[in-house]
Amino acid sequence: MPYRETEHTLAKKADTRLRLLKAARRLVQQGGFTAASASAVAKESGVASGTIYRHFPNKSELVAEVFRYATEREVAAVAQACDAQTVDSQGLDSGKTAADKLTAAVETFAQRALLGRTLAYALIAEPVDPRVEQERLRYRFAYAEIFEDVIALGIQRGEFVAQNCQITAAALVGMLAESLVGPLKKEHAHEHDDLVRSLTALVLRAVGFNSSFKNRNKNKNK
Amino acid sequence: MPYRETEHTLAKKADTRLRLLKAARRLVQQGGFTAASASAVAKESGVASGTIYRHFPNKSELVAEVFRYATEREVAAVAQACDAQTVDSQGLDSGKTAADKLTAAVETFAQRALLGRTLAYALIAEPVDPRVEQERLRYRFAYAEIFEDVIALGIQRGEFVAQNCQITAAALVGMLAESLVGPLKKEHAHEHDDLVRSLTALVLRAVGFNSSFKNRNKNKNK
DNA sequence: GTCTATACGTCGATAGAC
DNA sequence: GTCTATCGACGTATAGAC
Numbered sequence: 049m050p051y052r053e054t055e056h057t058l059a060k061k062a063d064t065r066l067r068l069l070k071a072a073r074r075l076v077q078q079g080g081f082t083a084a085s086a087s088a089v090a091k092e093s094g095v096a097s098g099t100i101y102r103h104f105p106n107k108s109e110l111v112a113e114v115f116r117y118a119t120e121r122e123v124a125a126v127a128q129a130c131d132a133q134t135v136d137s138q139g140l141d142s143g144k145t146a147a148d149k150l151t152a153a154v155e156t157f158a159q160r161a162l163l164g165r166t167l168a169y170a171l172i173a174e175p176v177d178p179r180v181e182q183e184r185l186r187y188r189f190a191y192a193e194i195f196e197d198v199i200a201l202g203i204q205r206g207e208f209v210a211q212n213c214q215i216t217a218a219a220l221v222g223m224l225a226e227s228l229v230g231p232l233k234k235e236h237a238h239e240h241d242d243l244v245r246s247l248t249a250l251v252l253r254a255v256g257f258n259s260s261f262k263n264r265n266k267n268k269n270k
Numbered sequence: 271m272p273y274r275e276t277e278h279t280l281a282k283k284a285d286t287r288l289r290l291l292k293a294a295r296r297l298v299q300q301g302g303f304t305a306a307s308a309s310a311v312a313k314e315s316g317v318a319s320g321t322i323y324r325h326f327p328n329k330s331e332l333v334a335e336v337f338r339y340a341t342e343r344e345v346a347a348v349a350q351a352c353d354a355q356t357v358d359s360q361g362l363d364s365g366k367t368a369a370d371k372l373t374a375a376v377e378t379f380a381q382r383a384l385l386g387r388t389l390a391y392a393l394i395a396e397p398v399d400p401r402v403e404q405e406r407l408r409y410r411f412a413y414a415e416i417f418e419d420v421i422a423l424g425i426q427r428g429e430f431v432a433q434n435c436q437i438t439a440a441a442l443v444g445m446l447a448e449s450l451v452g453p454l455k456k457e458h459a460h461e462h463d464d465l466v467r468s469l470t471a472l473v474l475r476a477v478g479f480n481s482s483f484k485n486r487n488k489n490k491n492k
Numbered sequence: 493g494t495c496t497a498t499a500c501g502t503c504g505a506t507a508g509a510c
Numbered sequence: 511g512t513c514t515a516t517c518g519a520c521g522t523a524t525a526g527a528c
Contacts (some may be wrong), residue, residue: 049510049511049512050510050511050512050513051509051510051511051512051513051514052509052510052513053510053514054509054510056509056510057509057510057514057515060509060515061514061515064515064516085498085499085500086499086500086501087498087499087500095516095517096516096517096518097500097501097517097518098501098502098503098516098517098518098519099515099516099517100501101500101501101502102514102515102516106500106501107499107500107501173407175400175401175403175404175407176400176403177400178397178398178399179397181397181398181403182397185395185397185451188448188451209475211468211471211472212464212468214452215449215465215468215469215472216449216468216472218448218449218451218452219444219445219446219448219449219469219472220445221444221448222441222443222444222445222446222447222448222449223441223442223444223445223448223476224441224444225444225448226410226440226441226443226444226445226447226448227437227438227440227441227444229407229410229440230436230440242434243437246433246434246437246438247437247441249433250433250437250438250441250476253431253475253476253477253478254445254472254475254476255475256475328524
């Protein structure tokens with residue numbers, strides 16, 4: 049009787065793969081990418097080291113996948129922070145301004161990073177394999193796309209000064225990432241709130257937020 | 271007669287080392303770090319490939335050294351742009367404002383990058399060996415230190431709003447680096463001037479430049 | 493400079509799914 | 511009976527300690 053792949057075997061295989069990813073992510077969370085050695089991942093996920101290479105062609109690919117797995121959560125959180133409550137449960141526009149959205153995005157990004165410093169540092173700045181660095185570039189662009197929309201909205205609403213959205217969006221990504229690198233390395237970053245406030249202020253200045261803007265169109269869709 | 275290192279042999283050795291570095295830098299300039307393979311470097315500098323390893327312990331170290339060699343120029347150019355002409359040949363303060371300095375720094379960084387796009391991309395964003403990535407982190411901090419002084423000056427002079435200089439300085443480094451990544455990859459970036467203008471405006475907004483600032487202390491040291 | 497530790501990746505054997 | 515997943519020791523490269 050010839051061997052065939054069935055639903056069951058495939059599901060099991062996918063399951064093992066996921067276990068490996070989750071185990072690796074835990075290790076990165078605790079000690080950065082350097083802590084996610086092949087043998088450590090194997091141990092953490094309860095398989096033999098050789099098994100890893102039945103699911104990933106090499107270490108770089110495993111790590112790149114872990115990077116995506118972890119970063120996608122962050123991107124999603126920021127994206128959600130921008131859109132959240134723009135439209136409430138009754139389908140009414142809550143009148144969230146572009147400045148509100150941008151502030152929420154910055155706070156979300158920064159606070160998540162500061163609460164999981166090791167993971168954040170690993171995702172943002174830890175020197176890693178070029179293969180993983182490639183993924184970093186992609187995801188920075190993903191963040192930029194989110195910001196771009198918000199900036200365009202802000203300009204359209206007259207909250208922000210006219211500007212090239214793409215440039216500013218990329219710049220915001222750089223600002224956030226780079227300004228967090230230092231604090232993420234230090235041990236006692238208990239001035240979280242100060243830092244977040246500084247960052248939001250900085251970002252709002254950068255986009256040319258007109259602080260006299262009074263949300264003139266508030267509730268215009270009601 | 272036992273072999274001894276003489277002045278002459280040492281000088282020759284240093285000379286070869288420098289030739290290797292310069293050759294590698296040329297290659298990076300033309301094709302990024304991927305183009306600077308060991309064999310290519312050997313060919314370009316007219317030595318046998320094995321000779322490289324008499325001057326550098328391994329490829330990573332060679333590349334890291336090239337990175338430093340190239341980046342130090344850039345940092346120096348930016349530092350000089352900040353300080354230039356603050357004091358003229360007669361020892362008189364030319365009254366350069368912090369905004370002037372910051373603008374000069376941004377223009378210098380961006381224009382140099384746009385004129386040597388391949389090299390700039392390699393130094394700023396190309397996925398590279400972790401050993402080299404480590405150097406990137408260092409140099410980003412070097413840039414930040416330059417900016418920090420200028421920002422502190424601007425605050426002190428009342429040109430910029432009060433803020434945490436370290437955070438802003440790091441953020442500026444990130445802004446510049448990240449906003450150039452996209453443009454540096456594209457072929458026809460003939461909107462150089464537009465980009466540079468956008469960047470300077472963005473940076474001045476970020477530091478909270480008070481555009482009504484009239485350089486009240488101009489020439490106060492005359 | 494040698495020695496030890498640890499890293500990645502491979503391999504033949506084994507167990508088990510089909 | 512045929513194929514695959516898993517194991518875990520092993521080969522090889524490299525880094526750090528002494």
